[in-house]
Amino acid sequence: MKKLSHMIPSALQGLFAKPAPQAPEFEPLEMPLLRRRAPRDALLRISCPDPTAEEMQRDRHQYRAQWLVRQERWEEMAELLQEADENREMTPGAMPVAELMAFGARADVILAAEHALYDGKPASDAPLMAGIEALEHVLADHAGSDMIAAIVAQAHMDIGWAWRGTGWDSDVPARNHAAFAAHFERAEQILAPFDKDTAASPLLAATHCALLGGTGGDARAVADRYARLIDLNPANPRPMRAMGNHLLPRWHGSYDQLELEARRTAARTQETWGAGGYTWVQFDAISCDAQACANLDVPFFIEGLRDILARRPDPHTANLLAAYCASAIGQAAEIEDAAGAVRAEIADCARWIVRDHMTELHPMLWAHAARGFDNNLRVRSARRFAASGRDEAMRIITGLFQREIEAGKRVIFTEGRRQIAVPG
Numbered sequence: 001m002k003k004l005s006h007m008i009p010s011a012l013q014g015l016f017a018k019p020a021p022q023a024p025e026f027e028p029l030e031m032p033l034l035r036r037r038a039p040r041d042a043l044l045r046i047s048c049p050d051p052t053a054e055e056m057q058r059d060r061h062q063y064r065a066q067w068l069v070r071q072e073r074w075e076e077m078a079e080l081l082q083e084a085d086e087n088r089e090m091t092p093g094a095m096p097v098a099e100l101m102a103f104g105a106r107a108d109v110i111l112a113a114e115h116a117l118y119d120g121k122p123a124s125d126a127p128l129m130a131g132i133e134a135l136e137h138v139l140a141d142h143a144g145s146d147m148i149a150a151i152v153a154q155a156h157m158d159i160g161w162a163w164r165g166t167g168w169d170s171d172v173p174a175r176n177h178a179a180f181a182a183h184f185e186r187a188e189q190i191l192a193p194f195d196k197d198t199a200a201s202p203l204l205a206a207t208h209c210a211l212l213g214g215t216g217g218d219a220r221a222v223a224d225r226y227a228r229l230i231d232l233n234p235a236n237p238r239p240m241r242a243m244g245n246h247l248l249p250r251w252h253g254s255y256d257q258l259e260l261e262a263r264r265t266a267a268r269t270q271e272t273w274g275a276g277g278y279t280w281v282q283f284d285a286i287s288c289d290a291q292a293c294a295n296l297d298v299p300f301f302i303e304g305l306r307d308i309l310a311r312r313p314d315p316h317t318a319n320l321l322a323a324y325c326a327s328a329i330g331q332a333a334e335i336e337d338a339a340g341a342v343r344a345e346i347a348d349c350a351r352w353i354v355r356d357h358m359t360e361l362h363p364m365l366w367a368h369a370a371r372g373f374d375n376n377l378r379v380r381s382a383r384r385f386a387a388s389g390r391d392e393a394m395r396i397i398t399g400l401f402q403r404e405i406e407a408g409k410r411v412i413f414t415e416g417r418r419q420i421a422v423p424g
Helices: 053-070 074-086 097-116 128-141 146-164 174-199 202-210 219-232 238-246 255-268 276-283 290-294 298-311 315-332 338-347 349-357 363-370 382-400 402-406
Strands: 409-414 418-423
Touching: 053 074, 053 097, 053 315, 074 097, 074 146, 074 202, 097 128, 097 146, 097 202, 128 146, 146 174, 146 202, 174 202, 174 219, 202 219, 202 238, 219 238, 219 255, 238 255, 238 276, 255 276, 255 290, 276 298, 290 338, 298 315, 298 338, 298 349, 315 338, 315 349, 315 363, 315 382, 338 349, 349 382, 363 382, 382 402, 402 409
Parallel strands: none
Antiparallel strands: 409 418
């Protein structure tokens, strides 16, 4: 077994005065069991599967990889991961299977680190180093495996973000910022031997793009790196959303660059998404930046919404876009400025998305939308989190059918006719 002292930066080694105990094992998280409550109003009925078909598929792939690594079957896991990556396998909701498996493979280590860092300041005996050191041993035993390298590099970045949090740089304690930088430095070292492999592997290309959160880069380099990833699998919207966020001035770009790359992406992915490429790139950027929102080509964005739903008419996508328009964007729609006017126009799209495309309710998507789709959001209770999403969705959907309800009708969502209004 190789010694790890030369692998892990000194900034990480010095975080603790003594070796941390072995990281505790975590059982797979179960999907929340929503309370079987009556709808917000008995006049509105919509199916609320728990878990949804998308959630079940995601869990299956994640837990399969998690189980394999718990049995120390790393070679088998890496082969399955590479197969999923090469075949561009995705769930019906357009989540890459390789990314789900990569998370499952590092989940125990990440969950232990996030638990220890929940309040931002770990106890002196917190098992932070034990988990990542175990993964470093696996990496040393499987030198040359690009899939395992991607997993360990992603684990370092995840732990780095757990140290840093999502606040402004000025609010991050020096010790936490040093740990963040050291984990990203180590991730970059791990990926360096596989730079050329990103030309064929979406997983490796995505991992290289994730490095931008810690290593930075100019707008052109950022756009080029994401463009290569998007071209590897245009059907995956996640890189488009991430690129738009990273091209904001607060990260590595400018508003002009954001608009330019959104249009370029729409042109390159037109066969897959129609105008949807523009919408995906702007999706997260305009929800967190008022100026980006004010600059938006609204008709083009709405055309993209329609094209996305025409090409992805599944319940997951319908819930995602409805929750985004009504909650993530709609919550700030009343501000009387240029951005507020844009948000109000986008929020109004929730009406036709719900009426024309929704057949069932996915509470977790609505809960995440209400909190701005924060990937680093720490949820104490998945059950209460999902319940809050259900309440938010029922409140909004009830409002969209207020005219029918005030007329004394019941609104019932069905698979075939979307929804019907019958006498109360």
